[in-house]
Amino acid sequence: MDWRQLWEIVSAPDNVPIVGLIPLLIFYIYLAWKQAKANDELIAELETNPAMAKTHHRKSWPFRPGWQKEIHVWPFLLRIEFLAAMIVSIILMVWSITLSAPLEEPSNPNLTMNPAKAPWYFLGLQEMLVYFDPWIAGVVMPTLIIIGLMAIPYIDTNPLGSGYYTWKQRKFSIGTFLFGFIILWVAMIIIGTFIRGPGWQWFWPGQTWDHNRLIYEVNRDLPDLFGITSNLAKGIFGAIVVGGYYLLGGFVVHALFRRYNPKDYKRMSLLQYSIMMFFLLTMVGLPAKMLLRLLWHIKYVWITPWFNV
């Protein structure tokens, strides 16, 4: 156990935000979960008791009949905003006094940094470079993330759960978002920050960074496993595998979605449904490809003269 190495990584000034992000995320997930639980209990109660549903104010927070529904922004909101600004300022001041922004040697194109890491918020994408070619990890993925985020309001047609925390009414959409945000984005950043060392190799926390370590990994391509040698055959084979993944995967998701989300399924138009399928399968495709690499050392699935997947 190399504590010094561990401390060097954790205390690197630019890594501090991620060290801070983890407890923040845990706290806010807890805060959201607590409220979702209270709301879900209330919903369950109201559903079994229609008489109560007619008169209840429908909030899990206490509300007395005599209270006014609305309050003045001045002072009730503005004082909170002022307080928040003060607190953020104090945190920022203390942080800036105690911890200095990094400044390395002057830039030098002839002296490569090893590891050369992107800023921490992009490390998820850099981590994807291990499993995908740059055109996918660096260009296609960010584009899909942006488009996918933008599509959310138009494909999530569930009218329930608008304006309050809930889990039971939106299991599928919240589950999917958590998968994308926590597993595919934040967890990859954490790996990129704390685990990846020189040569972008895997070093467990506390393992000394060995700049001379070489790993002899023989990566194969999927067509090789099947003894396919001609380029044309490789291209066709890959297209079939990738196409097959989307078709077969799509079928499995369809079977599950239809059963467990019948209402959403009924509501969604064909366009909404296909867009959701595409993004969902692409998202699941990432860990799938990672597994192929980690378990069977497979580099490419689909090889063509122009691009490889």
Next chain:
Amino acid sequence: MAEENQNGKNGNRVGLLERVKAGVKEDVQSLKSDLPVKAKEQIEGLKDPTKTQVFTSIFRHKHDDTPRNRALGVLSNVFLHLHPAKINRDAVRYSYTWGMGGITFYLFIVLTFTGVLLMFYYHPSKVQAFRDVLYLEHDVPFGKLLRNMHRWAAHLMVIAVWLHMFRVFLTGSYKKPREFNWNVGVILLVLTLLLSFTGYLLPDDQLGFWAVTVGTNMARATPLLGHEGPFGKMLGMTPYNDVRFGLLGGSIVDANALLRSYIWHCIGIPIVASIFMIVHFWRVRKDGGISGPAPVMLASEVKEPKK
């Protein structure tokens, strides 16, 4: 005296003197009597500055604590009128919004302020950039604190935007009628990350240089538009005319890249982001204010739209 004056020249002169004397006497008298009164009035007036003309010209209404004035205090102020006069009593609960949108905005303001101060000391050129940062660190009064604050506020802003998006998602606040504002938000998210990224290169040190090199190298691989990307070569892409060249103003990260970074970071993106923020805030209100905490809805109450 009047007759005499008409005839004799002397008489004229005597009359004038008399009159001046009398006048001065009167003036002195008036100073003696009026000054204390006016001074008293002035002091009385200062006791209630809200009645002065200067004050009433700035503040357009009274400030005694009445519901009307509480509302006017918000509505007649250009900065505060982003807010409505009254809001839902639950909407001020911190546990619902987490305050993250507001904190993001506050950090943006802090960044603008510290950023402008940094600009006074920074030249975006290969010769000077790194030295300017050293100078800031060691010689400029509070320069180190200034740089640190700018750096950490930027990191905090990225975290705050993520948390804001996370809570908007978890509360289902992107649902009707807020779909459009969610989209404005996604653009703001991208702009926030780009702001942070373009700033990374500016100290011109190894950290920024290699981070930006790694980042922009991916642009080589852009499908169609990058010289190493799928179909790029077929479309005639070379290292000297593809998107990466356009981003960096060259085929390597060098002086032009530094200048472009600087202009995007200090002028281009902040302006675009400000415009989107204005739209974002405007839409929050137009869409009916904060989405909740809304009364829970039961599955049995959903009215299915007719197809």
